Amino acid sequence: MKLYDLDASGNCYKARLFAGLANIDLEVIAVDFVNGAHKQPPLIDLNPLGQLPILQDGPFTLRDSQAILVYLAGEYGGLAWWPNHPQGQADIVQWLSFAANEIQHSLCAARLVEKFGYGLDQSAALAMAPGVLEWLDRHLAQHDWLAIGRPSIADCAVYPYVVLAPEGRVDLKPYRHVCAWLERVEGLPGYVAKP
Template identity: 50%
Template structure:
């Protein structure tokens, strides 16, 4: 198994973190984004969307961090990571969407603007990020895990990275006590790996 990876990418970190939590080994293949490697034919043959992360597992070529989490959970992980009952599947899908929308356009965007000096509307992104943290805090006030299960699921792993990295975008999750407790629960999981510092 190979994971085409960028060390500082929160989306790549989702996959690395999940691999650690489920004890699954993968060869990390660094992708030179600044050099445009993700837009060259060799990489596009793996992920035609030209984005990281991308996974190769046997004949499978798969892009998108959430798609990779779903695949790894079903193929290699214990059932609690992606329970197949309709209610839990609906809840997980909701949080994967939240990760791709509210988190990506808020918390992740603030980090890209602040840390990597990319253009963007920082106040608007920070407002979206604060709203995402408020929604998370409200859910976690009543539930230990996002899918309202007894154990963590891929919903938690999908949302975790950019919340944990929120301070790099000028937002501080410490003002959200239930979010803080949840971050601590994830960090305490066996096999947890930290995101490298910038």
């Protein structure tokens, strides 16, 4: 199974992190992003959006980090990471959506501008960040894990851009429950260090 990867990408890190925690073997293939390899054949043929990560499992190809997490958990991770009941799955999916929306448009966007010079509205991203982190901190004041009462792909989806938020000039220190959760994730067996 191959993961076409960019080490600095939080979205690629989601797949690497989960594979480490679930003991899933991945052949990680570094992509020359700077020179646009992700927008040229053969990668553009695998993902016409020209984005990373891309997962190839035999003849099956998948794009989008959230979808990759669901697939890896369902196919290889077992019920510990992706339960077989709709309530547990829905609990996890709401966090995948949170990662793809609230986290993406705040913490991730601020990092993309600060670290990589993307032409996004950094002030809007930074203005959103405290509300996102306060909401997450309130949830984690009541729960050790984001969903289903144990580590799941929900944690793998949200963790990367939260832990990388300081690279976007977002201070995590005021959010003690978030900081404690980051430490819990980092203490899991198989944890893969952040880029």
